Amino acid sequence: MKVGAVMFRKNLLIKIVLTLLFSLSLLLSGCGTDKSGNVKETNADGGEAQVDLIKLGGGDWGYPTPYAHYPRGPGSFKMAMIFDSLLERDEKGLIPWLAEKYEIKEDGKQYLFTVRNGVKWQDGKPLTAEDVKFSIEYASKYPMVSSDIGSKDIEKVETAGEKQVLVTVAQPSAGMLYNLGHTRIIPKHIWEKIDKPKEFTQPEAVIGSGPYRLTDYNKEHGTYRFEAFEDFWGPKQRVKVVEFVPVSESILAFENGEIDLAGVTPDVLSRFQKDQQYKIVKSPGFWGYRLLFNMKDNPILQQKELRQAISYAMDKNELIEKVARGAAIPGSAGILPPDHVMYNPKAKQYELNLKKAEELLVQLGYDSLDEKSIRKNKDGSSLSFNLLVGGEVRLAEVLKEQLAKAGIGLKVQSVDSKSRDARVLKNEYQLAVTGHGGWGGDPDYLSERFTSVSKGASSPSAAALRGYNNVELNTLLEKQNLAMDEQKRKKLVFDIQNILAEDVPEIPIYYTTGYSVYKPAKYDGWMFMFDHHELSHSKLSYLERN
Amino acid sequence: MNKQRVTKLAEYVFTVWIIVTINFMLPRSMPGDPFLHLSADEGEEITVFSEEQRKYYLAYYGLDRPAGEQYLSYLSELLQGNMGYSLYYNEPVSTIILRRLPWTAFLVTAAVALSTVIGAFLGSISAWYRGKWADKFLFFNLILLSEIPAFLLALILLFTLAAGLGLFPLSGAMTHFANYDSWLEKLWDIIHHVFLPTMALTVTRLGSMYLLSRNSMITVLAKDYLRTAQAKGLSRKRIIFSHALRNSLLPIVTRVFLSLGSLVGGAILVENVFAYPGLGHLMREAVMFHDYPLVQGIFLAVTVCVLTANFLADLIYRKIDPRIAG
Numbered sequence: 098m099k100v101g102a103v104m105f106r107k108n109l110l111i112k113i114v115l116t117l118l119f120s121l122s123l124l125l126s127g128c129g130t131d132k133s134g135n136v137k138e139t140n141a142d143g144g145e146a147q148v149d150l151i152k153l154g155g156g157d158w159g160y161p162t163p164y165a166h167y168p169r170g171p172g173s174f175k176m177a178m179i180f181d182s183l184l185e186r187d188e189k190g191l192i193p194w195l196a197e198k199y200e201i202k203e204d205g206k207q208y209l210f211t212v213r214n215g216v217k218w219q220d221g222k223p224l225t226a227e228d229v230k231f232s233i234e235y236a237s238k239y240p241m242v243s244s245d246i247g248s249k250d251i252e253k254v255e256t257a258g259e260k261q262v263l264v265t266v267a268q269p270s271a272g273m274l275y276n277l278g279h280t281r282i283i284p285k286h287i288w289e290k291i292d293k294p295k296e297f298t299q300p301e302a303v304i305g306s307g308p309y310r311l312t313d314y315n316k317e318h319g320t321y322r323f324e325a326f327e328d329f330w331g332p333k334q335r336v337k338v339v340e341f342v343p344v345s346e347s348i349l350a351f352e353n354g355e356i357d358l359a360g361v362t363p364d365v366l367s368r369f370q371k372d373q374q375y376k377i378v379k380s381p382g383f384w385g386y387r388l389l390f391n392m393k394d395n396p397i398l399q400q401k402e403l404r405q406a407i408s409y410a411m412d413k414n415e416l417i418e419k420v421a422r423g424a425a426i427p428g429s430a431g432i433l434p435p436d437h438v439m440y441n442p443k444a445k446q447y448e449l450n451l452k453k454a455e456e457l458l459v460q461l462g463y464d465s466l467d468e469k470s471i472r473k474n475k476d477g478s479s480l481s482f483n484l485l486v487g488g489e490v491r492l493a494e495v496l497k498e499q500l501a502k503a504g505i506g507l508k509v510q511s512v513d514s515k516s517r518d519a520r521v522l523k524n525e526y527q528l529a530v531t532g533h534g535g536w537g538g539d540p541d542y543l544s545e546r547f548t549s550v551s552k553g554a555s556s557p558s559a560a561a562l563r564g565y566n567n568v569e570l571n572t573l574l575e576k577q578n579l580a581m582d583e584q585k586r587k588k589l590v591f592d593i594q595n596i597l598a599e600d601v602p603e604i605p606i607y608y609t610t611g612y613s614v615y616k617p618a619k620y621d622g623w624m625f626m627f628d629h630h631e632l633s634h635s636k637l638s639y640l641e642r643n
Numbered sequence: 644m645n646k647q648r649v650t651k652l653a654e655y656v657f658t659v660w661i662i663v664t665i666n667f668m669l670p671r672s673m674p675g676d677p678f679l680h681l682s683a684d685e686g687e688e689i690t691v692f693s694e695e696q697r698k699y700y701l702a703y704y705g706l707d708r709p710a711g712e713q714y715l716s717y718l719s720e721l722l723q724g725n726m727g728y729s730l731y732y733n734e735p736v737s738t739i740i741l742r743r744l745p746w747t748a749f750l751v752t753a754a755v756a757l758s759t760v761i762g763a764f765l766g767s768i769s770a771w772y773r774g775k776w777a778d779k780f781l782f783f784n785l786i787l788l789s790e791i792p793a794f795l796l797a798l799i800l801l802f803t804l805a806a807g808l809g810l811f812p813l814s815g816a817m818t819h820f821a822n823y824d825s826w827l828e829k830l831w832d833i834i835h836h837v838f839l840p841t842m843a844l845t846v847t848r849l850g851s852m853y854l855l856s857r858n859s860m861i862t863v864l865a866k867d868y869l870r871t872a873q874a875k876g877l878s879r880k881r882i883i884f885s886h887a888l889r890n891s892l893l894p895i896v897t898r899v900f901l902s903l904g905s906l907v908g909g910a911i912l913v914e915n916v917f918a919y920p921g922l923g924h925l926m927r928e929a930v931m932f933h934d935y936p937l938v939q940g941i942f943l944a945v946t947v948c949v950l951t952a953n954f955l956a957d958l959i960y961r962k963i964d965p966r967i968a969g
Contacts, residue, residue, distance in 0.1 A: 167731060167733075168690040169689050169731075170687060173690065240695075242690055247695050247696065249695070298733065316734070316742070317742050317743060318920050319918075320819045343918045344918065345918045346801065349805075350813055360686070516675060517681075519675035519679060522681065532685060533680075533681065533683045534687070535691070
């Protein structure tokens with residue numbers, strides 16, 4: 098019996114090793130295979146060649162109408178393939194689109210848009226100024242998923258002559274041009290009878306005036322098929338059909354030729370770097386993490402010097418190396434990321450400097466250490482905080498190590514991201530990390546985040562900043578919002594960044610920069626929008642450019 | 644007899660009511676609401692709703708009303724067969740579920756059938772050769788296989804058979820935008836897609852089915868009447884598969900039906916690996932987005948499936964166990 102048991106155990110060990118080796122070899126062989134998909138050569142005579150089909154990673158992001166696509170994910174960009182807006186975004190800024198020109202009147206109280214001639218809806222009817230008027234009124238009554246105009250913003254909309262639309266807004270605001278220009282124009286003859294736009298998912302709901310028509314959408318499989326609209330008023334489509342198909346693993350699918358563009362993590366970058374047939378593009382850093390201070394309930398955090406000390410104690414480059422594996426840009430103390438069109442390169446920055454951090458903390462009275470090497474003051478209270486995070490545990494742990502070197506204690510509390518959001522909104526935290534996109538957007542988001550004057554209809558993210566008040570900053574934020582002149586506004590936004598960098602009301606940790614890979618031989622028309630980080634999202638990526 | 648049936652029915656109705664109530668409360672006790680987004684996953688875009696928009700939507704879906712009122716209207720709607728309207732997917736919950744349910748049902752049924760048949764077969768062999776080489780070999784390997792988590796196995800299959808060798812599609816349930824010449828071709832395409840997910844689920848279940856039937860078989864094999872059969876000189880095959888297996892089926896059948904619920908759990912992970920458009924894939928998203936009506940709907944659908952399975956187990960048990968049937 099005993100011998101048998103030993104034998105069995107020996108066999109067991111061998112079997113385990115063999116099984117492990119086997120599965121490992123399977124995994125490796127799986128990873129190592131490099132299948133180059135069928136590259137379709139396009140005739141390179143100028144920009145005239147039209148690519149027949151581009152396939153991209155899909156998934157269900159909702160029925161692509163301005164109301165039925167999902168608030169999360171790239172649904173709004175699918176919708177924008179079909180629906181035009183008055184203005185469009187290219188690499189540098191806003192460009193005329195359905196509106197061939199616009200005028201800002203009465204110091205920003207009125208906007209006069211001239212609607213382009215000869216624009217057709219995809220059902221053949223002409224697009225008129227009346228449609229534009231209807232759309233703006235409709236959008237202010239029923240908020241579109243990704244439009245920023247609400248019922249309080251618009252005073253009235255009138256048509257002026259055949260081709261012009263005059264919008265009078267309630268409050269002049271620098272961001273209003275973007276918000277109006279971004280609003281989707283929908284056909285009046287289809288939508289005027291609809292009073293539950295979110296539930297309107299009939300075939301005619303996807304009739305727009307854009308360069309592409311929706312020819313197939315499957316919710317359960319998450320597939321979209323867009324076909325070039327022949328009567329499109331604008332630049333010729335360089336791609337005839339764009340298909341979105343779901344993929345389980347985008348790199349595998351890209352290598353197998355199932356999709357033509359893929360996001361790459363830094364780990365697998367080297368697989369594509371040496372091969373000439375691939376082109377790798379780095380995205381601008383418009384997605385970032387920020388460290389929030391609850392200054393309302395923690396008077397100690399109201400001290401600017403303490404927030405500065407935390408900035409000095411943070412090693413953002415180490416965080417990028419360890420957590421983002423190199424694919425990020427250190428957060429700028431002036432909040433706006435370096436890729437932003439109004440970034441102030443001269444705003445103060447906080448490089449890692451433990452000595453300065455120490456000095457500041459000693460100044461604040463934290464001049465001795467407790468038994469855990471955390472700083473304490475004369476009253477014996479230690480400099481230690483709870484740090485609330487959603488899924489960002491790695492980030493939080495590295496941050497904890499870093500701050501510990503300066504004698505600042507952190508206790509990491511990890512909850513699910515919705516709970517974190519709810520607690521931040523209710524101010525139930527001391528320090529928190531959140532991450533989101535949109536850092537490339539109109540700089541007026543600075544007023545939403547940092548103004549201490551209640552604007553009534555502010556976004557929930559503003560709530561994160563109760564307990565902070567800087568009168569000078571408030572004035573400047575208001576001024577930039579009223580500055581209709583781009584250059585004047587830029588100067589004001591520069592000043593704002595200087596104040597924010599000095600005050601440190603929050604710390605942007607880093608902005609992530611993804612990589613995308615594609616085969617230029619197949620298609621090479623990809624572009625970024627000036628405020629957005631994804632190549633496949635702009636419809637200009639599929640149109641001829643001049 | 645009739646009275647018994649009525650009590651049984653009342654029991655089921657009561658259970659459903661309890662579950663419906665829990666379904667209503669659970670998602671609402673999660674912090675945050677469906678229209679609150681301060682953060683997104685890395686690289687992902689979200690539309691941040693303004694406070695005004697958030698209030699508009701909460702009122703639109705009646706989520707600003709007191710919980711009691713919401714609960715009553717939910718119950719009365721449900722009694723009329725209305726499962727509500729999904730906050731995230733902009734569609735009636737029942738439509739979404741009915742479209743997704745067949746895929747999961749297909750996947751789970753195939754996995755149950757395969758793992759049961761193969762498990763019972765291997766278990767019988769193992770029991771017959773108890774203690775011999777074949778038994779040890781099967782025992783060790785099947786236990787080892789069943790210890791691999793379903794999603795990991797799914798990933799290994801994905802990397803090797805689909806990506807490495809290109810034998811199977813990487814994801815989905817059908818070829819997209821395809822025009823089939825015949826229904827046979829379509830069926831083949833669907834089977835081709837479901838093969839790997841089914842395999843992952845089958846293999847992870849195989850161990851427990853194998854163990855169960857092996858144990859059950861060992862018990863049965865020790866019974867006197869099998870010794871008689873052996874003494875009569877019946878063939879091994881005949882003894883195992885017609886005498887013994889039949890009698891050891893009872894616990895297997897019960898297990899099959901009782902484990903349907905837990906299988907859905909495995910299906911969630913596997914469906915997510917293969918981007919398979921079933922209920923599991925949907926459930927993850929519904930919970931993540933706090934889509935209350937959809938979460939309630941899916942849980943209710945799963946509950947009803949499990950209760951039906953229980954009910955069927957009850958019926959079949961009566962059929963094959965002469966002691967209960969009466």
